Amino acid sequence: MRATWAARAALVPVALTALLGYLGSTLWTAQMSVTASRTLPSDHFVGMAQYVRLFSNERWLLSLDNLLLYGVLFISACLLAGSVLAILVDREIAARGWLRQIFLYPYAMSFIATGAVWQWILNPTDGIQAVGRALGFSAFRFDWIVDPDRVLLTIVIATAWQASGFVMAILLAGLSGVDPDLWRAARIDGIPTWRVYTSIVLPQLGYAFATALVLLLTGVVKLYDAVVAMTQGGPGTASEVPTKFIMDHLYGRANLGLASAGAIVLLVTVLALLAPFLYARTRAAASIA
Amino acid sequence: MARLFKPRMLALAVLAALASRAHAEPAAAPARAEVLHWWTSGGESAAARTLADAFRAAGGTWIDTAVAGSEQARAVAVSRVAGGNPPTAALFNASRQFRDLVDQGQLTALDDVARQGGWDRVMPPAILDAVRVNGHVYAAPVDIHMTAWIWYSKAAFKKAGIAAEPRSVEELFQALDRLRAAGLIPLAHGGQPWQDSIVFRAVLASVGGRDLYLRVFRDRDPRAIESPEFRQVLLTFRRLHGYVDAGSPGRHWNDATGLLVAGRAGVQIMGDWVRAEFSAARQRAGVDYGCLPGLGEHAPYVIQADAFVFPKNRDAATARTQALLATTVTSPAVQVSFSSRKGSLPVRSDVELPSPDPCVALAAALMRDRARQLPNDEMFLTPDQAGAMADVLTAYWNRDMPVETVQKKVVAALRDDL
Structure with a gap:
């Protein structure tokens, strides 16, 4: 009994953080989203008016479109690059530790810093395009970051560069759990290595992929620092994202009510995305029990 | 700033x-x-x-x-x-x-x-x-601060063969064309929303004039925003976009000034804080760079x-x-x-600045004529309205769209808060 009480006592700080920090803030934000709060919180109730404004706001709708497109491209790129890296590192037994460090390194750096570097690299008058032209290719063009139709791709490239190593690390952990007998059997049967990976090994990594997917999804919804560091939402409003909309309205535009409505919409979206995973996991746990 | x-x-x-x-x-x-x-x-x-x-x-x-x-x-x-x-x-x-x-x-x-x-x-x-x-x-x-000066590099103007300061909008576009023909960047612009807005205010003050400026920003009058005069302001603003270089989007304002300092670009539309950049580069007003408070004899100017x-x-x-x-x-x-x-x-x-340079002297002289002063739009708009306006302007600056659509978006951006 005493041990249980001690364990429970140890959980109190965490429980308080969860209750006050997360749940409390969420409830407060939900409350703000149905008021006409501007610079300071107000209790002037306006019902769903902020949500109506939100969904008639072109920049918000554009931000949601951008987030969807970004999410699909970013997650695909990360899973693909992460798998390839994991397999390459997995084959390279000798230098494995080194390679893992190198590919994981981008994930350890703040995007405010690396984003600024990416901005220079991608800037047509300073970066890759300028280098290409200086080398004599006068028609060489790589100006996606200033092209409203392609700017999102540059954010996908930069953020996928950052997160791929992280996906690799998760998959590597999964790969180390694969039964070595499978490899021996495949060798005896003379199956090519790539085929073993695509048909036998990777399909066994379902949990590793699911973990990576959930973490990447939350990364997509949180996308903010990369946009601020690389494009500030531009050119124009072409790379605006929901988190930036919320932050801009929270402070600079002194519209606490509208910002809160945006935050609640984002939260509901995340919950809707995560619900299937949580449901599947509960069912899996139940079937084991 | x-x-x-x-x-x-x-x-x-x-x-x-x-x-x-x-x-x-x-x-x-x-x-x-x-x-x-x-x-x-x-x-x-x-x-x-x-x-x-x-x-x-x-x-x-x-x-x-x-x-x-x-x-x-x-x-x-x-x-x-x-x-x-x-x-x-x-x-x-x-x-x-x-x-x-x-x-x-x-x-x-x-x-x-x-x-x-x-x-x-x-x-x-x-x-x-x-x-x-x-x-x-x-x-x-x-x-x-006067937020919408037109600054120009004397070296660039000389290279492009521009003898006189532009005194009208048409003369400004002629100067920009000559700068381009001389292989220079005509308009040094930092493509960030607040800088796009500064260019717009300059155009609205010089092309649209005092009354239109006040009817749009102070009165938020939809008839003024949907008028042919305001349409002309928007079209002129968008026409200026044709004179920026590929590196413009996202550029900081002081880097744009740097292009003028280096003689690589001709004109920048920006507030008077630009002078600090020129001084830091040891350039002198009236010698290395020139300044126009607006286009035309009686053009209003925006203060904040x-x-x-x-x-x-x-x-x-x-x-x-x-x-x-x-x-x-x-x-x-x-x-x-x-x-x-x-x-x-x-x-x-009631105070005089000691030994002002020609641009400061001009600004001080202008400040005595209160009829030409226009308040910055933020004095009339809530931060939310000002932000929504900046969103519309930066989207239009960067992407071609029908000007009638932009007029509708401006009306929506300037409507009342909740």
Whole structure:
């Protein structure tokens, strides 16, 4: 009994953080989203008016479109690059530790810093395009970051560069759990290595992929620092994202009510995305029990 | 203008709030003032020091709380007011940014200070109107900036064979065409929303004129926004986009000035804080660069101001400290030394700047003609309306769309708040 009480006592700080920090803030934000709060919180109730404004706001709708497109491209790129890296590192037994460090390194750096570097690299008058032209290719063009139709791709490239190593690390952990007998059997049967990976090994990594997917999804919804560091939402409003909309309205535009409505919409979206995973996991746990 | 770097990070604001909280001790001395501002660049902090020195000489103690980035600094100020731990003074723009604080009764009125200082007599009405709510003055303006100058590089104009300063919109476009023909960047522009808005204000003032400017920003009149005159303003604004270079999007304003300094670009439309960049590069007004306050003899020009607000405090001595601070920063001698360092104009018309360069002399002369002054749109619009307007303008600047669509979007952006 005493041990249980001690364990429970140890959980109190965490429980308080969860209750006050997360749940409390969420409830407060939900409350703000149905008021006409501007610079300071107000209790002037306006019902769903902020949500109506939100969904008639072109920049918000554009931000949601951008987030969807970004999410699909970013997650695909990360899973693909992460798998390839994991397999390459997995084959390279000798230098494995080194390679893992190198590919994981981008994930350890703040995007405010690396984003600024990416901005220079991608800037047509300073970066890759300028280098290409200086080398004599006068028609060489790589100006996606200033092209409203392609700017999102540059954010996908930069953020996928950052997160791929992280996906690799998760998959590597999964790969180390694969039964070595499978490899021996495949060798005896003379199956090519790539085929073993695509048909036998990777399909066994379902949990590793699911973990990576959930973490990447939350990364997509949180996308903010990369946009601020690389494009500030531009050119124009072409790379605006929901988190930036919320932050801009929270402070600079002194519209606490509208910002809160945006935050609640984002939260509901995340919950809707995560619900299937949580449901599947509960069912899996139940079937084991 | 500390708009050089706008990361708008929540973490930064929170950290700054925590840091300043740690520093803010209970007011022990009667005239101890914690001043929150965003003057962090070299020239700006030198200017802030002149205020601090003057306040010290007047018997006060200046506790400096500088937060980089105007938006971050204002966010910290608002959070601290909301949290019951306000600074003695906080910097805002003379605009509607602090209107909500006034409405909630959070700011000290400065009516006595304004009366004793004769603000009615010496300050531009546009700026006084922006700090006055229901007949009470709630902020102390400390400088005047003209936000929409047209700057040009004399070397670039010479290379392009442009003999005379452009005096009309058509002449400006002719000059831009010649600059392009000479292989130069015609318009050095930093493609960030606030800079796009500055170009737009310049066009609205010069092409649309005073009445249209006021009908759009002050009255938010849909008929004015849907008029053929306003359509012409939008089209002229968009036409200017044809003269920027590929590296423009995202560029900082001072890098754009750097292109003029290097003689690689011809024209930049930007506020008077650009002068600090020219001086830092040892370029002289009238010799290396020229300045136009607008196009045409009687073109109006847009002004804005920085102003301190003084949050109410339970401590009775604070109000006296605040009055002393407001009196000090607006006094004639302080205004002269502050303005010379800040690169702005004194907020008082009864002082003269010593040995001004041709551009400053021109600006000072213009300031005497009140009929040509136009308030910056932020003095009329709520921060949300101003932001929505900036969204529309930057989207149009960067992407071709029918001008009628843009007019509809401007009407929507300027509608009433909830």
